[in-house]
Amino acid sequence: MNNTNRISYRMIMLFLTVLLFITEIIIGMYASGWIRAYFGDVLVVILIYTLIRTVSPDKPKYGIVLPLCILIFSFIVEFLQLWGIADRLHITNKLMRIIIGTGFSTIDLLCYAAGILPCFVIEFIMKRRSSI
Numbered sequence: 001m002n003n004t005n006r007i008s009y010r011m012i013m014l015f016l017t018v019l020l021f022i023t024e025i026i027i028g029m030y031a032s033g034w035i036r037a038y039f040g041d042v043l044v045v046i047l048i049y050t051l052i053r054t055v056s057p058d059k060p061k062y063g064i065v066l067p068l069c070i071l072i073f074s075f076i077v078e079f080l081q082l083w084g085i086a087d088r089l090h091i092t093n094k095l096m097r098i099i100i101g102t103g104f105s106t107i108d109l110l111c112y113a114a115g116i117l118p119c120f121v122i123e124f125i126m127k128r129r130s131s132i
Helices: 003-030 033-055 065-083 094-100 106-131
Strands: none
Touching: 003 033, 003 094, 033 065, 033 106, 065 094, 065 106
């Protein structure tokens, strides 16, 4: 990836990161039903992916490492919710509680897995383009 492509790729990822972050905040503060319960969890792993790709736009070496690490991280955060991490750390700020989460759900794990699928596809495409 040359410098011009790297910069434009970073700008796209930065735009997507900001857009996804604003969407997540709106979902967390105002949405209800399945959008808050599931769609936000699908988007959050994509948000993490775009954030990391904004900072590190280099071509993937293996194609699955970054999405897999994000999925494992999201599972760890979900299990910390089961442990009650926000309450145990005495976090009272509403925004921080929304970001960290306060309730464990096995369905959330499925949502993270569904959300990370497009990231695997992007990594696969980037890997193929870099080998051509």
